[in-house]
Amino acid sequence: MTMHQVPAEDTKPAYNYAYLDEQTKRMIRRALLKAVAVPGYQVPFGSREMPLARGWGTGGIQVTAAIIGPSDALKVIDQGADDTTNAVSIRKFFERTADARTTEATEEATIIQTRHRIPEAPLKSGQVIVYQVPMPEPLRKLEPREAETRKMHAWAEYGLMQVKLYENIARFGEVTTTYDYPVLVNGRYVTAPSPIPKFDNPKMHMSPALQLFGAGREKRIYAIPPHTSVKSLDFEDHPFRIQSWTEPCGLCGAGDSYLDEVVIDDRGARMFVCSDSHYCETRRAEGHRGAMLGDAALTGLVEETKP
Amino acid sequence: MSAQNMIAPGFSDPVFQSQAAFRALLDALSEPGTLRRVDGDITPPEGMEAATAIALLALADYETPVWLPQALRDGPAGQWLRFHCGVTLVAEPGQATFAVIDGTAAEPTLAAFNPGNDQFPDRSATVLVQGAALEGGAGVTLSGPGIPGTRDIAPNGLRAGIWAELEENAALYPLGVDLVLCHGDGMLGLPRSTRIEEAR
Incomplete structure (x- = not known):
């Protein structure tokens, strides 16, 4: 039988502030x-x-x-x-x-x-x-x-990493x-x-x-x-580059943020949306509209709230 | 029990006071040369600045041997630290994880403390330097991680050779000791990553 005990009001918490002792x-x-x-x-x-x-x-x-x-x-x-x-x-x-x-x-x-x-x-x-x-x-x-990587850090022996990046470039033409x-x-x-x-x-x-x-x-x-x-890390003739997208965020139209690719049906359609949800919401609240931003009131999914 | 033998109290609220003290230390060491104030709500033992005492209460325990100058070690400060932190007080500077030094005393030099080793530079000592003031002395210019461009500091009441010692210490990077200058409730961090230039 399980005994349920209701802790008294003055019971101290079971753990320290922020969990760790x-x-x-x-x-x-x-x-x-x-x-x-x-x-x-x-x-x-x-x-x-x-x-x-x-x-x-x-x-x-x-x-x-x-x-x-x-x-x-x-x-x-x-x-x-x-x-x-x-x-x-x-x-x-x-x-x-x-x-x-x-x-x-x-x-x-x-x-x-x-x-x-x-x-x-x-x-x-x-x-x-x-x-x-x-x-x-x-x-x-x-x-x-671990014993080896520790020595590599101790002596700043990072040639192996450069070789890895080089091999990427040699095989694929870029760092993958x-x-x-x-x-x-x-x-x-x-x-x-x-x-x-x-x-x-x-x-x-x-x-x-x-x-x-x-x-x-x-x-x-x-x-x-x-x-x-x-x-x-990069090479003089292969400088470091970040990802870029051909289209902006489908919801907020941001062209400067990191986008997630989302498959939206089974016919290959997809959309790109900001991965930073707060950034995307802030932009939408400011009035930025992406090409795929639906209006919930227009589709009849929700009733429009009258002020 | 006579009043002399009484050990002064430590933190009244250990959880939050040590958290606040740690954040001040973290800020001081991640932005070297900026003056940080700690909640000075304790009475430090004789010979110890409030900031030093608070830093040790927040960080020292049975895992961290502490080196104190002879006068402090044998005085109420040593007793106080043993009681509140359970630390071992060591006589050899090289064995200490934390050390408190008087800014004006010629000995021990920074080179006497453990700078860590090349595979474990984190095992180095943290030296709390008690100075006369954190402002108003001869200026030095700092640069390095945590400093946008350069930053000028002018602590007072430090021995003449300390900046040369600190330059030597910085040259050991990534080895070296980390310094926290303490006076009153103020602290100022000088980690080993900071490069120091004396005003000519």
């Missing part, structure tokens, strides 16, 4: 301070079990939990969207454990936890962007041994890496920018916001302080 937070905070002092270097840390599976953003959550306080406003995005499962769950998690004030507006947020995108609206000084990183080691696919495109931070460490599209790489360079990276499963934390050089 103070000892763990201190450990993560010390790692973060060292990460900031050596931009792009991956600091090992004692990643904890979190109440969700590894690979669901446990690294980012632990970093956010270590930095969040009562005066923060938290925004969580997953592939640019505020309303996807992962983003909603993580937002709820911090609402419950840290009484966090949450927001979907990029400008209002002081902490932005992200999976796979940097918001389109430019980040400001004083904001912190926390990346969830599945694979913090950019060299891992080239060299599986489109996300998690390796960057050189502060002229010293080759770093994985987390699986953001290479479209977002230029936003990291000299960003006024502090960028923190947490990899829970791989137990690594790294950081890029504001106003730090972040250079996407």
